[in-house]
Amino acid sequence: MRGTFRSLNSFNYRIWASGAIASNIGTWMQRIAQDWLVLTQLTHGNATAVGVVMALQFGPHLLLLPLTGFAADHLDRRKLLLATQATMGALAFGLGLLTITGLVQLWHVYIFAFLLGCAAAFDAPSRQTFVSELVGEADLSNAVALNSMSFNAARMIGPAAAGVLIASVGSGWAFVVNGASFAAVLCSLGFLRSDELHRHTRAVRSRGGLVEGFRYVWKRPDLKAIMVMLFLIGTFGLNFPIFIATMSVTVFHGGAGQYGLLTSIMAIGTIAGALLAAGREKPHMVLLSVSGACFGVGCALAAIMPDYRLFGLTLVIAGISALTFTNSTNSLVQLSTEPVMRGRVMAIRLAIALGCTPLGAPVVGWTADRFGPRWSLAVGAASGFAAALVGIRYLVKHRRLRVRFHGGRPRFSVDEFDAV
Secondary structure, three states: OOOOOHHHHOHHHHHHHHHHHHHHHHHHHHHHHHHHHHHHHHOOOOHHHHHHHHHHHHOHHHHOHHHHHHHHHHOOHHHHHHHHHHHHHHHHHHHHHHHHOOOOOHHHHHHHHHHHHHHHHHHHHHHHHHHHHHHOOOOHHHHHHHHHHHHHHHHHHHHHHHHHHHHHHOOHHHHHHHHHHHHHHHHHHHHOOHHHOOOOOOOOOOOOHHHHHHHHHHOOHHHHHHHHHHHHHHHHOOOHHHHHHHHHHHHOOOOHHHHHHHHHHHHHHHHHHHHHHHHOOOOOHHHHHHHHHHHHHHHHHHHHOOOHHHHHHHHHHHHHHHHHHHHHHHHHHHHHOOHHHHHHHHHHHHHHHHHOHHHHHHHHHHHHHHHOHHHHHHHHHHHHHHHHHHHHHHHHHHOOOEEEEEOOEEEEEOOOOOOO
16 A cells, blocks of 8 residues: 555645644535535425535636636746635635524625635635646656545545535535635645645746647547547536435435435445555556446446435445546546646646536536426436446547457457547
């Protein structure tokens, strides 16, 4: 396991990771509290309203794409992260105070979700590309995987803690706890050793700088395939707040504790996926296609489970495959992109992964309201299978995918470099 955690040999990464885990736990507590507040206190189980909140929170990743990618490539990422993290902490405190005092209304949640989304849109590409400054290129894939493990370890702790907190003192205190957790990241950024950062050459400001990222991706068949696959699963598959909330409330008739428990159970799968990714030397397109297909299988099985215990087990499968897929897209994009373009290309990736979720969230929410939560999971399953087909098409066309049978078992082989 020494190779699995090799990025922790870096002082700067250890400091960063310690602050991130505390903040991630608070983030997951807020996500659960926010969905529960909308679904049970501000509406009568309206999944569409939850979808609207998701749309407002993640939509800015798409709307602000040219600005966020430009900022990540041209500004000091450490200073930018200090500003975005402080802003998100203040917003969490604001929503918490409104909720605790009993003044909160649905339109308040909409506004705070949008403002939080705007801050996160600038934060995410800078935070993800900042990892390369902490560990360097050699350990980048490992550091990305460990970041995912941290996020999903928090996904196991945060929702369960939120469920207990909501049941005992109410949703508002979960927002306050999240606001306080941002202090951990701010402190970690302040304690980093500047002389040990792996600084990269800043992108040169140019008239066409805002569209260079799109041009760069368009010329790369591998990046285009990754982005299309991510669009399909990100838009229609990564809507688990809606999937789990509606299944828990309307199908299994559970409370906040069960909702938090199911979200934490899914985190077991995502942590397992992160550990596998951390031990892997380098991701590849075959793994991306297989994980997309497995995601489809996981969602399909979840859709037909008769009780919440079996439903929770299928969430583990979905969690492993979803983490493997998203982590592979992250590492593949960063490792195959020139450093001066990395911020803009990662902003495009994040805009698709997070910003396109709002396009699908209202659709998935409407499907859950109109036809039932099980059918919304079927939409997620279809997105996984469609993404796998896109990956297979790329491998056949550009990497000459071949299938041979040895001892009755299929063996796959592809060319090392794109055949373009």
